[in-house]
Amino acid sequence: MTPMEIIVELGQALLLIIISPLMYGIVSKFKALMQRRVGSSIFQPYRDLRKLFSRNEVTSRDCSWLFRGIPYVCMASMIILALVVPFFFTGVLAPFGDLITVVYIFTLYRFSMVLGGLEGGSTFGGMGSSREMMMSVLIEPALLLSIATIAVMSGAGTDMDSISEAIVKMGVAALSPALVLAAASFLITLLAENARIPFDNPTTHLELTMVHEAMILEYSGRGLAMMELSSMMRLTIFMAMMGSLFLPWGIAYDLEPASLLLSLAISLVKMLFMAFVLALAESILCKTRLFKTPNLLTVSFMLSLLAMISLYIL
Amino acid sequence: MFVITAPDGSVPMGPDEQTMIVAYLSILLIPAIVGIFLGLLRNERFGKVSVGLCMTSCIAGILCTPMYLYTEGFSAKFPLESFIGEYIIFIDLITSIFVSISSVVFLMVVLHMSHSGHGYSNGYLALTCALFLSCVLCMMADSVILLLVSWEVVSLVTFLMADNNDLPRWRFFMITHIGGLVIMAVFGYLWVFTGTGDMGNWHQLSALMDDNVSSLLILALFLGFGTKLGTIPFHAWMPEMYATSPTHTTALLTTVCSNVAVLILFKSVFSWIGISNLISVFAVILCILSVATALWGAMESMVQTGPKRILAYSSMENMALVTMCLSLAMLFFDSFPALTSLVTVAALFHTMNHSVFKSLMMLTVDSIEDVTGERTIDRLGGIACVLPGLSAVALIGAMSLTAIPPMNGFVSEWLMLQALIGTDTVSSSMRVFMPLLIAMMGVCGMVVATSYARLYGFIFLGRPRSKGASDPRPLRKGSLAPLMVLALLCITMGLLSFPIMDGLSSGISDITLIDTEYRIALSGNLEPLTLGILLGGCILLLFLMTRIFRTSRNIDETWGCGGTLDERMQYSSEGFSQPIVRVFHPIYGDTTEKRGNRYVTRFMEPFVKYIYRPIGAGIVTLSYQVRRLQTGNIQSYLGYILITLMVALLAVRWL
Structure with a gap:
């Protein structure tokens, strides 16, 4: 690994972390524009985070040491993921894990958040945790299957740094039903994992709709800031995975400055486009009833299953 | 005394080595035998000596792997003979690794037992010695008579150790003995077929046999050992037996006995009998059975309220993943040597991991029962505030069971998924089933995660739901140490998993025809050590950063919409699993009825x-x-x- 490579890879990880509140802001801005509101500035999430970071923390007297540790674990797991997910360059800084590890680090994140929800002894936390687990039982297999599909399809195995390159080099042949189905499934997974409409509404605190917000209800100040930031990072990482693994065209796989710059621009456009799609989906769909979400999640599961099977049959 | 011989084809041993082996075997076996007899005496002091002797044997058991590395394997004939054959043991690498890991677990359980304050009778301690002896001999056995006798003793001793319940242990007795009979029949057939009870002469017998016969034998063995591992429909004894026996019995039964069963199953299928061409049909049947077991175990573990029942069903799930791997190995055997190697390593490694983290969880549950006196998770809660040490080690166990990186449970599940996604699998004729297996792994993984988040959350987090939980007794002195060792083992076995797996792989190639490097079949790379260090470093760094820019923290009540919350207003464990139960209602077949002023959900088996x-x-x-x-x-x-x-x-x- 050359120093140049390391710098680029570290740079893309840092960029991913830094733009994550921005992506959140952009999605809200798009949503506001679609609803003909002015909306808050796209930099609002940064201000919110800064405010939260400087606030004093209030924790419940029924919380244990684990409650205070969970925000650190959540942040750390997302930072690790930012290091292994390619964004605008196919190489990643830390080749210690592969796609399967990525899925299991998401499990780490989810598991700690669910435990955090059970802390404090409030009704909301337990409710959020319980609902989160219900959804993730259906999300997890879909996620595993869709990434298995691209791993097998690209023929590059599960290594993070070779899949996108392999798919780009396949050319038009990569546009197979398998990839399209897997990408569709991944999109639904993205919505569900990140607590977006129609699965959850991140902007309300209504107990009927709460999943993600219910789990982090007891956090405040710095803990809340870390939980919020890590959930923003999760959204951005999912979007980056969508852009670099499922629609990898345009990603740079050599270290030419020109191609890197081009790739950076293309990747950012992809992110903007996905933010637009997300905002569009949130504007035209509404939050479904909790016990209807399994239907949608099963669709995602079926799509990914079909993707993998079509890969073997076609 | 013992007659020591080197394995076939290696240099004969010098007298020094022979003396050393004899000494080793004496330290391994004699203290446990003496312990059995001392335990039979009524005096309490003898009970303590008996525990000490059992621990001595366990420590000798841990040294089995160093002993193998020093001698490169040996076989020993006991100074006993019966009219039906000789008693011979044989140590190869796999056996020695399994003996070592089982001994570690055994030692920790016995340590915890001696500090637990249950006041076990001397008879119970004698049985513990007998269990250790029979498990070790069964793993090492190289003659039919020793294998069958010690296997039978394992079943009988566990039956006797479950001494405070009646119906469940008779159910266990019946089912495992039916399994034992099947195993006996298989080994009896092989004995007649080969004309010798010395299994040193059994190498890949299927080559000499009719394909149908050898495949049927393997199927029978899987079902026979399945009675111990809880393959459906033979799991009926498990939940009740686990829930009502003394926890230390359960801890030994679910870890050490499962290790024995998997090891013998592995050795007999891949080394003694060998794989025939017809096996694929049977392998598919076994694979389907294992998948069904895994799903059923995971799902049921999520709705139980007794911690030991939760652990019982999750044992079923873990062992089903192991048998699934073994059946996949039979399926891939002919055409994909690297993949076969990969799944067998995954199976054996997962068995070892399971014994470590499951014993950790079992002992935690025992400590919790001891300090609070409560037996259902609905009456616990808030223990993490009072016993932070216990809650930390239990968290490590729960994370291992949930396969969270970088714990050991994660690495073995990663290997399994690698086998299912792997590049070789793509060209196999069974590839259409692989997506289904991946989906199964995903569903099982998340359901188990739910189950353990629930177990951990309701025991350790939240508010205490009963008097016992709000004011627990202090932990008994010395009862945390074995748990810490096991937790440490969970982490180190995760971080250093590749050297261990390399050892397993070379051990497998020593005794079977699976001799390809398993790493060839891996399509991605994993460095658990780097991952662990990075994750730990990141957490530490973030923590230090927040220490530098300090803000103050206030303690206040949990927000309760303006009112005050009491402990009954928390989510109940039944409510926690309700959404999943509702989604999978057709599988659970649960019925809810109104009883008085509350609703009760019933699950049927x-x-x-x-x-x-x-x-x-x-x-x-x-x-x-x-x-x-x-x-x-x-x-x-x-x-x-x-x-x-x-x-x-x-x-x-x-x-």
Whole structure:
């Protein structure tokens, strides 16, 4: 690994972390524009985070040491993921894990958040945790299957740094039903994992709709800031995975400055486009009833299953 | 004393080495034997000595792997002989690794037992020594007689150690003995077939046999050992037995005995019998059975409220993943050597991991029961505030079981997924099933995660839900140390998993035909050590950063919408699993009924209801019918004798 490579890879990880509140802001801005509101500035999430970071923390007297540790674990797991997910360059800084590890680090994140929800002894936390687990039982297999599909399809195995390159080099042949189905499934997974409409509404605190917000209800100040930031990072990482693994065209796989710059621009456009799609989906769909979400999640599961099977049959 | 020989084809041993091996075997076996006899005496002091002797044997057991590395394997003949054969043991790498890991677990359980304050009787301690002895001998056994005798002793001793319940342990007795009979029949057949009970002479017997026969033998072995591992429908004894026996019995049963079963199954299928061409049909059946077991175990573990029942069903799930791997290995055996190697390593590694983290969880549950006196998770809560040390080690166990990186459970599940996604699998004829298996792994993984988040959350987090939980007794002195060792083992076995797996892989190639490097079949790379260090470093860095820019923290009540919350307003464990139960309602077949002012959800065990109950009822009906023959009238008995004689004579005449 050359120093140049390391710098680029570290740079893309840092960029991913830094733009994550921005992506959140952009999605809200798009949503506001679609609803003909002015909306808050796209930099609002940064201000919110800064405010939260400087606030004093209030924790419940029924919380244990684990409650205070969970925000650190959540942040750390997302930072690790930012290091292994390619964004605008196919190489990643830390080749210690592969796609399967990525899925299991998401499990780490989810598991700690669910435990955090059970802390404090409030009704909301337990409710959020319980609902989160219900959804993730259906999300997890879909996620595993869709990434298995691209791993097998690209023929590059599960290594993070070779899949996108392999798919780009396949050319038009990569546009197979398998990839399209897997990408569709991944999109639904993205919505569900990140607590977006129609699965959850991140902007309300209504107990009927709460999943993600219910789990982090007891956090405040710095803990809340870390939980919020890590959930923003999760959204951005999912979007980056969508852009670099499922629609990898345009990603740079050599270290030419020109191609890197081009790739950076293309990747950012992809992110903007996905933010637009997300905002569009949130504007035209509404939050479904909790016990209807399994239907949608099963669709995602079926799509990914079909993707993998079509890969073997076609 | 012992007659020591080197394995075939290696240099004969010098006298020094022989003396050393004899000394080693004496330290391994004799203290446990003495412990059995001391335990039979009533004096309490002898009980303590017996525990000490058992620990000595366990420590010798841990040294089995160094011993193998020093001697490169040996076989020893006992100074005993019976009219049906000799008692021989053989140490190869796999066996020695399994003996070592089982001994570590055994030692920790015994340590915890001696500090637990249960006041076990001397008889129980003698049985513990007997269990250790029989497990170790069964793993090392190289002659049919030793294998069958020690296997039987394992079943009997665990039966006797479950001493405070009746129906569940008889159910266990019946089911494992049916399994034991099947195993006995298989080994008996092989003995007659080869004409020798010395298994050192059994190498890949399937080459000499009819394909049908060898495949049937393997199927029978899987089902026979399945009774111990809880393959459906033989799991019926597990939840009740686990829930009602002393926790240390359960801890040994679920970890060490499963290790023994998997090791013997592995050795007999891949080394002694060998894989025939016809096996794929059977392998598919076994694979489907394992998948069903895994799903059923995971799902059921999520709705139980007794911690030991949760652990029982999750044992089923873990062991089903292991048998699934073994059946995949049979499936891939012919055409994909690297993949076969990969799945067998995954199976054996997962078994080892399971014994470590499951014993950790079992001992945690025992400590919790001890300090709070509560047996359901609905009456616990908030223990993490009072016993932070215990909650930390339990968290490590729960994370291992949930396969969270970088713990050991994660690495073995990663290997399994690698095998399913792997590049070789793509060209196999069974590839269409692979997506289904991946989906199964995903569903199982998340359901198990739910189950353990629930177990951990309701025991350690939240508010105490009962008096016992709000004011627990202090932990007994020294009872945390074994848990810490096991937790540390969970982490180190995760971080250093590749060296361990390399060892397993070379051990496998020593005794079977699977001799390809397993790493060839890996399509991605994993460095658990780097991952662990990075994750830990990141957490530490973030923590230090927040220490530097400090803000103050206030403690206040949990937000309760303006009112005050009491502990009954928390989510109940039943409520926690309710959404999943509702989604998978057709599988659970749960019914909710109103009883007084509360609703009660009931889950049925379809296997008990539709298989065991009808069989039991049938036998009872049949015996009522038979009873009608017993009139107590001497004339009718004479009549029966006459009829029997006539039939027998006629039969002899005609045949």
